[in-house]
Amino acid sequence: MTAETTRLPDHGIGAQLRSLFGDGFPWISAGILVGVILLAMVGPMVSPWQPGALDLRSAFQPPVWAGGAWSHPLGTDNLGRDIFSRIIAGTRVSVIVAFWAILLSGAIGTIIGMIAGYFGGWADTIIMRLVDMQLSIPPLALALILAAVLDPGLQAVVIVITVTYWSWYARIVRGEVLSLREREYVALARIAGCGPLTIFARHLAPNIVNTLLVLATLQVGQVIIFEASLSFLGLGIQSPDISWGVMLADARGYITNAWWAITMPGVAIMLTCLASNLFGDWLRDVLDPKRKQL
């Protein structure tokens, strides 16, 4: 009888990548997201026109498939500005806002959530009461009152979104840490004399990274819509700076003349949100399957 070799499952990087990019990988969503990020970085280089360049003679040109010309593929607005170039410019704002808002709210929420979950006691009580208070104000209402005291602009948008979303991260991270801290390896680390910082960094953080990644991805779409809403109301990015929300606010004024001006920036928002939501759903199924309801 020949000895059978038991084949262990292949745990190499190659196999992991193959299973990651195998069936079900959301290629289209990932492609859109990568495209949006690339456009945000190299935007000015590929943009066919200056996004702010006026040309009143070519105002209200329809998109190319509706009788327009290839020089302005998505048409022009009331001042003859190229909508395609402006959408590219708006990409940059969306990516910057999403990046900073998610980074800040995620970092602050994670640190506060870890403290609440790990130390418990009065720190936990105070922090969770604060989270409850914050959650009792509807996000956009909170944003409005904050916007009233801040100077509008990119910075204000990032601050408003950070203040709105930190509690989201804090609550979920606290829950995770609460169950992690009872695990033996955390207790052993404590007995071995590790300080709280070491335990946070070495033993807790690696276990919540997946959850954080999923949360952050699913937040992208919400942040983009939040920014667009604030800018649309005139409380976010201010014209002549360009964001998708600003474009929609402008286009509302001549909605009867140019359907494309109100449609195109919205399509950009929709595609980006759809892509990040689908990608986030997939990521959650792969990394954090227990959180199906999120």
Added chain:
Amino acid sequence: MTQFVLRRVLQGLFSILGASLIIFVITRLSGDPVVLMLPPEAPEALVQQMRERLGLHLPVWQQYLVFLGDALTGDFGTSYRWDMPVRDLIFERLPATIYLASAALAFSLVLSIPFGVISAVRRGSWFDRFAKTVAMLGQAMPNFWVGLLLILVFSIHLEWMPAFGADTPAHVIMPAIALGWYPVAAQTRIVRSAMLDVLESDYIRMGRSVGVPEGVLVWKYAFRNAAVPLVTMMGVYFASMLGGAFVVEVVFAWPGLGRTVVEALFARDFPVVQAGVLFAAIMFVIANLLVDLSYGLIDPRIRHDR
């Protein structure tokens, strides 16, 4: 049960107190709140009077008590833009917002209940995929953009629907769709997964085996049990629609609380903004409270007296 209700009501009051504290802190962040509360051209005497009324010479915690006392007695100051007591203004605009949010909730249920139930019964069918797509689109489109598209198509091109105002019942249709589409995705998903669980359960198999018609089985026996998680989620979204219809109200010139707050913000009519946000928070808390209390009615197994 009474104990549970009392505890929940107390928690709700505490949340509202917290919201008022946050609003107070933010208004004081900017330095001198009088600058926010009065128009720039206000005479010096009025500024002084306001300073004293707000008690700005007092320590901060006493200032908060003054703010809270005013709020409790319903004294939110006077609106400069509308020239009337802020309280009266808010109670005048509140019903329109509640009406809109209810219509939006109705729209979201009309879509998500059949979507969820049929998707579960015919899992993997084309309808399942179709419902999922429609639902996901709602989450990816800003509600005000949906509103603008509806105006573009149904008011401007087809001329079927009124675009602005709230004069006739038809006026509520488009804003309700714009506002109510967002929750459809989450509600459909929750109905679908709850139905999938329930349809596997013994009493449904039993019912099927003794020949209860499939329609009765699905809608009468299964859906009733699948509705509990839907009610929770629905309540949360209803609460956020009550307190978050700002942009949609602006797009459709809907005469509700949201548009009033936004207009007040641009008129620098700060007492209205402050009170409007506080009211949004209060309704948010009340809606969530009612949801918690309603579980027992839908599912008698959930008793609160543990």
